[in-house]
Amino acid sequence: MDNSSKVPQESGALEGVDARRTSVTAETLQGIDAPTQPRRGESAFDTEGIAAAAPPEEARVEVAGQWQLMWWKFRKHKLAVVGGVVTLLIYLVAVFADFLAPFPANATSTQHTYAPPQPLRFIERTAEGTRFRPHVYGYTTEIDPVALRRTFVVDESVTVPVGFFVRGAPYRLFGLIPMERRLIGPLEPGGTMYLLGADRLGRDVLSRIIYGSRISMSIGLVGVALSLFLGVLLGGLAGYYGGWVDNLQQRVGEFLESIPSIPLWMGLAAAIPLTIPPLQVYFLITVILSVIGWTGLARVVRGRFLSLKTEDFVTAARLDGMSDLRIVMRHMVPNFMSHIIAVVTLSIPGMILAETALSFLGIGLRAPIVSWGVLLQEAQNIRSVATAPWLLTPGIAVVVAVLSLNFLGDGLRDAADPYA
Known part of the structure; x- marks a missing residue:
């Protein structure tokens, strides 16, 4: 049999195999050059180590900062968003109280x-x-x-x-x-x-509630600001240095927490002379609430400092020759600033309720200062409430403000850990 006739056939078969191999190789290279979207449950990298393009949503999350992640998580908390809007409106009412109130607060x-x-x-x-x-x-x-x-x-x-x-x-x-x-x-x-x-006395209750929002809402901010300063300072010192500093701070905090709140407030408020001007009374009541309210935040800050002071970045900062104050303020505090914001937001309602309770009992703010607690003094008499039940409307303002701040604080607390 002539072998020359087999050569063209074999060469044709080999050419077909080469053509198929070439087409397969081209398709494979084309698939490598144009990466596909990974399916659910697959990694962003395939088994051959070739990076696959991530979806736009995942790409945004990967490059987003912590504050942006917090905002995305906060938006999903509907009650927190509503609470934030209501809280903002209340503070706007407090700022523009003169314009919004129909009459002066003490017009009789x-x-x-x-x-x-x-x-x-x-x-x-x-x-x-x-x-x-x-x-x-x-x-x-x-x-x-x-x-x-x-x-x-x-x-x-x-x-x-x-x-x-x-x-x-x-x-x-x-x-x-x-x-x-x-x-x-x-x-x-x-x-x-x-x-x-x-x-x-024939004074407009709506106007007095609007004016009272200034004192009641601002005393929460000022009081929490002072409590934040004391809590971060004392809790930070206790957690950073430890030893006798930690023991002293812990014992003082436990002593303050062991005293019943109402008798303590009454004793401190009774020390304020009646001849002191109303503005100074407001300042002293704020200081009293701040002195009592710093212990909870100090415990939180102390625990975070105990966990952070052994981290590598703190050790590197010490070896770099940074002072303790710079390490604390520049590197440690920003690591849990979001958590501090959440704690502060949840502390403001407590300050508002404390001022309302003190003023309602007559040992806090006094007339002519207008606050929600002072307005509720009018409702202490059962006869007055039976005659004019609308005197209880300042209590509704307190409930709305406290609930909105609590919802806002819950949302911020959940958003403080966006990686959860």
């Missing part, structure tokens, strides 16, 4: 003692038809035949027009800018508008 009217609330209405019905006109109904006076005292009854036949951005009692915005415009108020001079009623 002896003719309207314990006047009931006048709901704000927007649609007025007249003989000509209905029209948009903000207004409240006026009062008529009646004599109670049993108690022989004057009572107010809302009279729908008397209409008091209400306007926005109306002229009112002059004030200084932020204590600097002289203004007369207020957000809402009666259009007629001397008109009555008590949206939440009046107290025993």
Whole structure:
């Protein structure tokens, strides 16, 4: 058999094999040059060590900083977002209290003692038809035949027009800018508008609640700021140096925590002379709350310092010749700053409740200072509450502020560890 006839056939077969190998190699190289997205459960690198492109979401997470990760996790906590918005609104009300309040905080009217609330209405019905006109109904006076005292009854036949951005009692915005415009108020001079009623001196309860937000919300911030300073300083010293410093700080903190809160507050508040001006009373009450409230934060800071002081970056900073203060403030504190923010946010409601309790018991802030606790003093008398239940509305403001701050603190506490 002629072997020459087999050569072309074999060469053709070999050419087919080479062509298939070439096509397979080209497809393989093409697949390597254009990496595919990894499937769920697979690593970002394949078994041959060739990097595969990550999805855009994973790529964003890999390059995001800690604060951005905290924000992403905080946004998923719906109650925390709502609490943050409400807290921001409350502080804005406190800042612009002069503009938002219809009347000055201490403006009295002896003719309207314990006047009931006048709901704000927007649609007025007249003989000509209905029209948009903000207004409240006026009062008529009646004599109670049993108690022989004057009572107010809302009279729908008397209409008091209400306007926005109306002229009112002059004030200084932020204590600097002289203004007369207020957000809402009666259009007629001397008109009555008590949206939440009046107290025993005929003062507008809504205006006093708005003004009271300044003291009640700011005392929480100032008190927590002082507690934060004491807690970070004393807890940091105890955790960083240890030894007798740690023992002294721990024993002092345990002693303060072992004393009942109410008797301690009463004893410290009783030491404030009655002749001290209201501004100094506010400062002293803030200091008292701060002296009592630093122990919890100090324990947290101490524990974090005990765990961080043995880390490699702290040892490297010591070998580099840095001072202890620079190591603490520059390297250690920023490592748990997010946790401190969460603890501080959760501590503000405690300060607000403490001030409210002290003022309600009469051993805290006193008139003419306007705070939510001072306003609740009006509700101590059962007879007053039965006559004017709207005097309890400052308590609603306290509940809303405390709940919003607690929700915000819970969200920040969860977001403080975005890698969990």
